[in-house]
Amino acid sequence: MPFFVIERNYADQIEIPLEAAPEINLINDEEDVRWLYSFLSIDHRKSYCLYEAPSIEAIRAAAARAGMPIDSVVEVEGRVMPSGQLIPLH
Template sequence: MPLFLIERNFAEQIELNVDGVNAITQINGEEGVNWLFSFLSADKRKSYCLYEATNPEAIREAARRANVPADVIIEVSQFNPERMLAAAA
């Protein structure tokens, strides 16, 4: 499945509770979107998230339904978490 990096710009910090996370997870599943990994910028105003999805439109629709931004969506070629973990060790 294609991989996409999503940049989200937040006007203010978002804090999600368990119900909010569950709602977003359900929406993602309904749209065929699978979250893999996220980074938060030091100022907590941007996040960078890696997703699997059939296309960018599925990500945009999931973001619209969840009422979260998806400002930039870039298709990427690969993600190798084992390599990241080995480098951190």
């Protein structure tokens, strides 16, 4: 299944509601989307998330249902290491 990086921008600083994670994961399961992890900017106004999903449309559907913004979605194939080696995500 393909991997995607999602950029989210927030108008205000967000607090991470840990209690919301199970509901978000349930919505993702229903859309066949898997949230792997996220990075949060120091000012809490931007996040970058790695997802596994069948399509960009599935990611957008899950985000809409969860009330999460999406500013950009990019399909990625791997990690480029400091050695220059490309490590596939699959």
